[in-house]
Amino acid sequence: MAGVRAGAQMPHLSKMERVVVSMQDPDQGVKMRSQRLLITVIPHMVAGSDLVEWLIQKYCISEEEALHLGTLLVQHGYLYPLRDPRCLVLRPDDTPYRFQTPYFWTSTLWPATELDYAIYLAKKNIRKQGALVGHEKEHYGQLHRKINHAWDLVVTQAREQLRAAKQRRKGDRLVMACQEQTYWLVNRPPPGVPSVLEQGPERSSCTAGQAQMSPQGLPSNCSPPGPFQTKNIDFYKREMELCRKALGRARVKSSVCLEAYLKFSSQRELHDPIMSGCLPGNPWVTDDDTYWTMNAPSVAVPTKLRVERWGFSFQELLEDPVGRAHFMAFLGTEFSAENLSFWEACEELRHGGQAQVRAMVDAVYQQFLAPGAARWVNIDSRTMERTLEGLHQPHRYVLDDAQLHIYMLMKKDSYPRFLKSAAYKDLLAEAVIPPEAKKRSRLAHRVFPFMRKLPHSSPSPALLPAATAGGPECGEGGA
């Protein structure tokens, strides 16, 4: 039972198990050999280096990645080092490892019970007094107090298991002891070692919520206020609605969509600092924040790349305060600045506080929509009629239709004209192309990163009433 739960909640466990199973494949698996340990011969051992090599070949990965994956397998208890069992690390040398028996797999026995742990510690204690190490002693004491009532059972079980083990061959006994030890190293890690089994706060999943009929008499628009949806009539009604919507939806061919990604990503490639770098230099790499100063939200002279971006889309232009300001000025020359102002006011309404909704709707109406308004916006009659209707019951979305109409007007009409205008062309011509920063001595940068003066701080937005506007700094700061 517990195993099923573990597997579902931790899909990586079953995947790891598949890996170790294929590692043990007689034909395609890792080379196995026997190893002498003290006076006993242990069969079915694998060398760390062979494990790493196998992973590299099987998954076409680098040695670093193979080592990393192999170490995770060891840390989760699927492999254990025979010689130094407490050191759960994969060494790429001839260190011998063995595969954990499925009986002790994390998914099989997880979560480990306190009773089992008590029996294990008792066995250790009985077998050799003083064999318990620090944290084990503590746990042993705690468990003794906690399940005191069942302690006789613990001791009996421990003795019984030890007796049964004595009847096995020495080699088998050794192997079983190692397997059990590995299991407990994973499930009860020593202090300082993080538990690989920790998953964070519990999540409920779909499998937990079985289909249930809603109680008789519940109105159809009322779903039970439980932690998540039980699959009642409402659930299926919603599913059907979703399907109906999906069937009716006009779909675009995926090849067309992919073309769109190609176009979008290649257009933006030069504007992507991680892909193409940025001038004068990436602040995180050079410790110099000139790039940010030159691209501040309200800088006097924007950079060339920035001005180019305004031509990518109307949204891009509006999102940039400098771009928006220039666009507003342009609209002024065409006597249609009220359109942008109206759009801005609608945005404020949509994203503003709930308490201000009524007042803002009123203000927008007075300024932009009322007959004879100071900054009257030209909306088609049908939209205007609908909007005025809606104003009787003002809410934050009441101006959506009008806002969209004006937005599309600007996007289809004013925006293309702006891009063709002399104003925009001048902006492009005057825009700054930052030179690449002087290359610092690479040695100094690498060897003495802490000897450099700390990069200077910038004021937090929370400190000032508005975003700072600064001209580009001369020289390089913070070096």
Added chain:
Amino acid sequence: MPCVWHKRATAVVVHQVAERVEALGQFVMKTRRTLKGHGNKVLCMDWCKDKRRIVSSSQDGKVIVWDSFTTNKEHAVTMPCTWVMACAYAPSGCAIACGGLDNKCSVYPLTFDKNENMAAKKKSVAMHTNYLSACSFTNSDMQILTASGDGTCALWDVESGQLLQSFHGHGADVLCLDLAPSETGNTFVSGGCDKKAMVWDMRSGQCVQAFETHESDINSVRYYPSGDAFASGSDDATCRLYDLRADREVAIYSKESIIFGASSVDFSLSGRLLFAGYNDYTINVWDVLKGSRVSILFGHENRVSTLRVSPDGTAFCSGSWDHTLRVWA
């Protein structure tokens, strides 16, 4: 159900165009900053619009605001609960939001007044009936979108704490959400333990599209920069790309050697690269268009729980259960 035939036709569609795309050259990204200061697992982080400050939250209830460029801590507050799984920076840069096992989302204004205790001005905004898994401010400081283990998402008015809209439809815990960068619409996507990614209309509360091809919990969702698609990261060790106009999955980013879940994904500015943090302590970098892995980044010593690209795309930050955050560039 439409999703059924999607499963049969799950050929990795992105390969259709892959040949026409130039392969990326050698990829070198290093840790440029390591932020140490959390005493326990880092669970979530978010960037400030100023491109350098971040807020991070951890298992022990600590929420820290850093200037990650200088690595200085600027603010710290201890929440009255553990496992603060969600945190977000306000667009103005003047406040942060966070929540977790307290089932709430609280907003803290950021103040530099030495005499003022940050916790004193705390505002309790959202109330769920289970843990808070994700939160995000919308276009302003005045609205917050939350996702919760109670299976719902909700939109709240910050000032009054009023519930503006709730979103029902997930069959299990909702683990993540992301707002669409759309110019006109108000939509967002959420992912949950029911293996579904759902796209919602913020205005009506209706689910407009749903995708169900993952084989396990969806830990992270993030829109492609154009807003026409989104990526998801799941416990099934894959990341997938879903196109909204084609209404289907169009790419799977997976490799046989990657067997641990992806906890957090984000795109580079152009959308060409997808960075994904995994529970095996690594970060894999995927070529979104070719469907192949570009690089694997080692460094963290425990699972990567959160990953975000900075607002101007110059770097990305990862947070981990190893108590640290790293900025990579």
